[in-house]
Amino acid sequence: MLGDARAVTVFTGAGISTECGVPDYRSPGSPWRAHAPIAFADYLADPAMRAEAWRRKFAMDDLYAAARPGRGHRAVARWAAAGRVRAVVTQNIDGLHGAAAGPDDEIVELHGVGSHARCLGCGDRHELGPIRSRFESHGALPECACGGIVKSASIAFGQSLDPAVLQRAVEASLECDLFVVLGSTLLVRPAARFPDLARRNGARLAIVNREPTPLDREADLVVHADIGDTLDPL
Structure with a gap:
């Protein structure tokens, strides 16, 4: 699925950072x-x-002051270096995608930093x-x-998302042919909006998360497993 994708958007939640020592909610x-x-x-x-x-x-x-990018962040950075990734949209505020990314990689931090x-x-x-x-x-x-x-x-609870950041996330969802969810329950809106937007626009949807998500039935590929273990061999 990743091999024949021309433009991949990666969407990440807390689950990609837990192995780095960043606690989830x-x-x-x-x-x-x-x-x-x-x-x-x-x-x-x-x-x-x-x-x-x-x-x-x-x-x-x-x-989590000592947290460094984990296997999931590094895998996504490798995909970007290979020209596969259109953008990384993340719910996380830990900055670990930016620490792993190259200078030209687009990181859309929905909830700020x-x-x-x-x-x-x-x-x-x-x-x-x-x-x-x-x-x-x-x-x-x-x-x-x-x-x-x-x-x-x-971004605090009850605080509006930055409209410009939100628009970047929408564009990244519409411009991909493969949307990959890593470590998000897809329970918090607008989290669920982006993969569904991509899917309705013709993109394939892959989800890697330990627990089931509301979009599992709509996805082309679902893996309920550790993110690092899953991505390392790719």
Whole structure:
């Protein structure tokens, strides 16, 4: 299936990064349950909630600070280097696809990234090192010169996706002849929208995920197995 595809779009979820030490949301005992992200509306409304959001973010960052691209990320990067991959669309905020990718590879990060922060007012980028230093030493929340609220560049619950990023994901879904899902349950919208959009536009659909997904019956190929074990031989 991969061998005769001309344009492949790869869609990834948390399952591709778990072997790298990045916890997923749904596993029993997941640290995300102890450090659940603060809802966007609460973050905007209450400085105390913003402080708690930063505390939880830094706690989670420490858990996977040493994470490096795994076998799945490296396999996708090899496909891209061979000219097979049109784009990688990911739900993950860990930046591991970018770490494995070549300079010209298109990585569409639907939920943003956790590696820096941005002002919600002017859009300026803010680095996490100074933010964390001031927060942990003085309890100070990050400030932007424009007076806007500064937040991690990842998308919070209740926060709208970037329309430009969303459009890139739609285009990648429509321009492929093979859509490959790796490590996503396809339960969170708009996650399920993209493989279905590709399939309805004539692309074949392949899914590799440990658990069943709602689109398994519609797929041309379904593999319920470890992603690294599955992709390494390809």
